[in-house]
Amino acid sequence: MDLKEVMAINMRRLRYDKKLTQEELAERSGLSMRYVGSIERGAVSASVSVLGKVADALGVDPCDLIRVLKR
Known part of the structure; x- marks a missing residue:
């Protein structure tokens, strides 16, 4: 697994943990x-x-x- 995939998985997991939508994360981070x-x-x-x-x-x-999280 490359770092791009690792970041994708971790970002989604952390966003879910914080109960944020993609829109809310985008707004908080200044990204689209x-x-x-x-x-x-x-x-x-x-x-x-x-x-x-x-x-x-x-x-x-x-x-x-x-x-990279161990499974």
Whole structure:
């Protein structure tokens, strides 16, 4: 699994945990809803700057978005 997929999975999980919609996350992070959706689908690779914006919006450490969780 590449980091793009890892971030997609973690971002979706963290967003669900915070009970946020994609629209709410987009607003909090200053990104478009379409871009947030593309990241969550693994369709695009987010830059380090975007990683930071999303992490801030979710109230997590940026590492939490790219950490591979053991199953």
